[in-house]
Amino acid sequence: MIMRNGAKITVIIAALVTMIFAIKPYYGGEVTIRLNEPANFVFTPSDYSNLVFYSLLYENFFYLKSNGEIFSNIFSYYKYDKTVRTLVLELKKNLSFSNGDPIEAKSVRLSLKLFLDMKLETSLRLGGIVKNIRTEGNRIIVELMYDNPDIISLLTTPELVLLSGTDGIFSGMFYPVEWGENRYIKLAPNKFYPGGRTYLDAVKVVFYDYYYPDIFLSKPGLIESGFREFEAGVYQNIYLGFPHGKVGTNTRIALYSLLREFAVSIEGAPLNVLTSEEESPVTLNIKSFSNWKVRSILRRSRITLYILSSLKEIEERLAEFLTRKHLRLETIYLSDNELTHFMNNIQINYLLMVKVFNKRMPIDEKIKKIIREMSFSRFNETYLKLLNELEEVKFLKNEELLINQVTKLVEKIGNDGFLLPLYQNRYSLYINKKVKGVEVDYYGRPLFQRMRMEAETGAQKQRVEQSPEQNESGI
Amino acid sequence: MKRYFFVGCIFLFVVSAIGYANGIETLALKASKGILNYFDSKNNVRTSIVKFDNFSDVSDLTAQKYYQLLVANLETHPPVKFTDLMINFHKKRGKFNLNRIDRLNYLIYIKLIKNRDKLGTGTAIFSRSLDKIVYIKYFEVDFSAGDRDLYETRDYGFKSTGFSRQIEIDADKNLLDFKSIINPDGTYRYFFYYPEQIEIFKIENNLFKKYFSFKLEWGRPYYPVMDYEGRLSLFYFDGNGDSRLYLTVGGNFSPHSKVFYFQDNQWRETDTIDFVPIKLIQLNGIDYLAGARYDEGKNYFKGKLLLIPFLSGALQQENLLEKQVPPFYSLDFSTNNQHQQEPMLETIHLIDTDYNYRFFAGDFEERIVVHEKKKHGSSLAALDGQWLAVSDYSFTINNNNDTLYFYKIEEGSNRLVYENRMNGQVIFISPGTWKSRKGFWIYVKKMKNEHGDYHLQFWSKNNDNA
Numbered sequence: 001m002i003m004r005n006g007a008k009i010t011v012i013i014a015a016l017v018t019m020i021f022a023i024k025p026y027y028g029g030e031v032t033i034r035l036n037e038p039a040n041f042v043f044t045p046s047d048y049s050n051l052v053f054y055s056l057l058y059e060n061f062f063y064l065k066s067n068g069e070i071f072s073n074i075f076s077y078y079k080y081d082k083t084v085r086t087l088v089l090e091l092k093k094n095l096s097f098s099n100g101d102p103i104e105a106k107s108v109r110l111s112l113k114l115f116l117d118m119k120l121e122t123s124l125r126l127g128g129i130v131k132n133i134r135t136e137g138n139r140i141i142v143e144l145m146y147d148n149p150d151i152i153s154l155l156t157t158p159e160l161v162l163l164s165g166t167d168g169i170f171s172g173m174f175y176p177v178e179w180g181e182n183r184y185i186k187l188a189p190n191k192f193y194p195g196g197r198t199y200l201d202a203v204k205v206v207f208y209d210y211y212y213p214d215i216f217l218s219k220p221g222l223i224e225s226g227f228r229e230f231e232a233g234v235y236q237n238i239y240l241g242f243p244h245g246k247v248g249t250n251t252r253i254a255l256y257s258l259l260r261e262f263a264v265s266i267e268g269a270p271l272n273v274l275t276s277e278e279e280s281p282v283t284l285n286i287k288s289f290s291n292w293k294v295r296s297i298l299r300r301s302r303i304t305l306y307i308l309s310s311l312k313e314i315e316e317r318l319a320e321f322l323t324r325k326h327l328r329l330e331t332i333y334l335s336d337n338e339l340t341h342f343m344n345n346i347q348i349n350y351l352l353m354v355k356v357f358n359k360r361m362p363i364d365e366k367i368k369k370i371i372r373e374m375s376f377s378r379f380n381e382t383y384l385k386l387l388n389e390l391e392e393v394k395f396l397k398n399e400e401l402l403i404n405q406v407t408k409l410v411e412k413i414g415n416d417g418f419l420l421p422l423y424q425n426r427y428s429l430y431i432n433k434k435v436k437g438v439e440v441d442y443y444g445r446p447l448f449q450r451m452r453m454e455a456e457t458g459a460q461k462q463r464v465e466q467s468p469e470q471n472e473s474g475i
Numbered sequence: 476m477k478r479y480f481f482v483g484c485i486f487l488f489v490v491s492a493i494g495y496a497n498g499i500e501t502l503a504l505k506a507s508k509g510i511l512n513y514f515d516s517k518n519n520v521r522t523s524i525v526k527f528d529n530f531s532d533v534s535d536l537t538a539q540k541y542y543q544l545l546v547a548n549l550e551t552h553p554p555v556k557f558t559d560l561m562i563n564f565h566k567k568r569g570k571f572n573l574n575r576i577d578r579l580n581y582l583i584y585i586k587l588i589k590n591r592d593k594l595g596t597g598t599a600i601f602s603r604s605l606d607k608i609v610y611i612k613y614f615e616v617d618f619s620a621g622d623r624d625l626y627e628t629r630d631y632g633f634k635s636t637g638f639s640r641q642i643e644i645d646a647d648k649n650l651l652d653f654k655s656i657i658n659p660d661g662t663y664r665y666f667f668y669y670p671e672q673i674e675i676f677k678i679e680n681n682l683f684k685k686y687f688s689f690k691l692e693w694g695r696p697y698y699p700v701m702d703y704e705g706r707l708s709l710f711y712f713d714g715n716g717d718s719r720l721y722l723t724v725g726g727n728f729s730p731h732s733k734v735f736y737f738q739d740n741q742w743r744e745t746d747t748i749d750f751v752p753i754k755l756i757q758l759n760g761i762d763y764l765a766g767a768r769y770d771e772g773k774n775y776f777k778g779k780l781l782l783i784p785f786l787s788g789a790l791q792q793e794n795l796l797e798k799q800v801p802p803f804y805s806l807d808f809s810t811n812n813q814h815q816q817e818p819m820l821e822t823i824h825l826i827d828t829d830y831n832y833r834f835f836a837g838d839f840e841e842r843i844v845v846h847e848k849k850k851h852g853s854s855l856a857a858l859d860g861q862w863l864a865v866s867d868y869s870f871t872i873n874n875n876n877d878t879l880y881f882y883k884i885e886e887g888s889n890r891l892v893y894e895n896r897m898n899g900q901v902i903f904i905s906p907g908t909w910k911s912r913k914g915f916w917i918y919v920k921k922m923k924n925e926h927g928d929y930h931l932q933f934w935s936k937n938n939d940n941a
Contacts, residue, residue: 196701197772
């Protein structure tokens, strides 16, 4: 009984302590976030970490909250008129980019066009609907080819952001002020941010094992006192792809076997399906070669493995692994932007890729994403036909038929062998309890707009001022 | 069995609370009636309590509450001009501002004593013209140890005599400021300041009726904000032979504030200023528009007061004065326009960004004020150099109830007199009037749903009139 009362009192005191200073949100403080280092500041959201990073620099057209609510910080008004199949977006007044340049309707039009040019499933889908985009004063008018009441939902995709068209100008909450390569990027608040000036005075994004950042991504179930765990709601699959297709089966399986072993060595969860074990109707049983056979095949092959820069974190460990195996592979890291350029000019035979999937996304959407974004030159009439059939089956709203069609597609991908699933990373987002106001959206991405530090009392401030080194170390 | 015991305790608590409140109020009522009866047949009575000693065993807090009740009763009798001169009450003795004693013709002495289980009060009135004590009376009431203990644990304002809520009206979200003004023809106008428009109301049949509104166009640079903050100031100014009504508005979303004046039934924008005006004040005989700058997009002002001379209705921007203060959430200039026409600066009250109440004299020098309670409210407002209202964020489980503290600031005093718990969170406090009554307008957020309900309340003393 005494214990129970004690616990109650503790809960009450904890509740009271968190309520102090709640009447005025505290402006100030710095939050440290540990992410993967981006290649540059050009918007290239190739993996989950990058998506989080760029969400600090670029503003989305729309946000979709986990409760289904849609909101925008850019548009004061939006309406879809199904009779004329037109979506009207009206810009808020007096908005500016981070350098004070006005945000105009033409910036929105440009951003939308750039998004439609991206080789993403969502942009391809939207591209299939949009007939024309024009501007009238501070209005953007999107004409559709056919009626689609879900048009606003489609615009909530995290990859659709407001771009100025000029490097070094941002629309998001923060803009970069300092980059210590391989160590950190320091961000300052954008005082023109359309969603309202953030509470924080700075965000430091770190790329090394900083002990402890305020926000970091890690495996689920990590027990850290002083941190809250949020399920990210996404998983990230790593695939070995053969874009050009002219690679022998033995070499494919040998490289696959080698990289599977590497995945195990870095504690990646082996992946035997195209999406995730719990939803996939088909498991791809790819038999690995023995170490001896792998070595004998790869020794004689001259392999250049292209790796997306979002996987740069594995660079050192992969090099060590290959040295240990007495094998030589040439590895080239390249960004999403560079990939398109390389594909057009060079024959890429071996490619290590990352794809992020929202757990809530239906499996048929995931399969479509895989085919559209990773089949490259293999995308042909057969796939187009299968995808169209998938659309038709979906229209019938028969779950059994739908899964059957998905199975056909998975089988086809498996037989063609241009894509082999290697391993999967699952994330939880860990947030220091002193950091308040972070939400996770429908897509599993943290929303930092209302992020703030718990207010410091005068005495705490004094202590910090007296010992800046201790504060910097975070210990 | 335990349950019955608990209910019994509550019953005892309620009974003794009622009994006690009656006891101490009765004592104050008896003493004030005696004093007022004595003054009944007299003309031009100007009086104050100038001595108050507590020889009983009640605490300073209890004695002070008794004093508040007594003063409140004396203030409600208009033929008697009673002035509250108490600055502080400490160690069983009241401290009074005796500089104004020459203006009084009767001085009142009060003492509290204990007579067995009863609490008694002795009252004496000294006539300055006759130079002798002209009235002595003693009253007492029952006062048990249980009553005393109960009183020590209670902390509340006396509704009948202190500040209380007079009206409550619905308001929209993002109301930044609210002001009221009496027109030269005696009518009242009420100004609601929202980020993009001003709405002006009048009273018809006891109801607010929208009378006029106009849009506010803010240009670039514009800082979108998460929490809108802003101030509106309103004043009549005599320049060039006529009296004009001026209105200024500014906020944390724009570096420029707007100045309007009313002419030919139109609001005309006359100027822009690069700080947010808070009030027109007078310093050394010169009128200044005084204010501060918000930290861009944030919810607090930077630590600097800015004053622009306002001569003949024109802003002398080149003669800007700057005075250093800490960064603050809320600030008000206390002026003495209660007695004079010109709003001469007396004191400056502010709440800094660490939620500390700070107090500056008219010469902008900070004075040290120690309040007995650490408060966390972020709003304050001064009313004609007489009262200061300060909000406090309450430490309750359902954190929707703030407390209002009312300090007497007249004659250099800074004494907590009343406190009232209220339903909702205080967003801002603004001095003003409701009909003929002076008091404070308080913008309150009540958390009835996810987004909250917003209301505007008027709080005043029942015995204070404009």
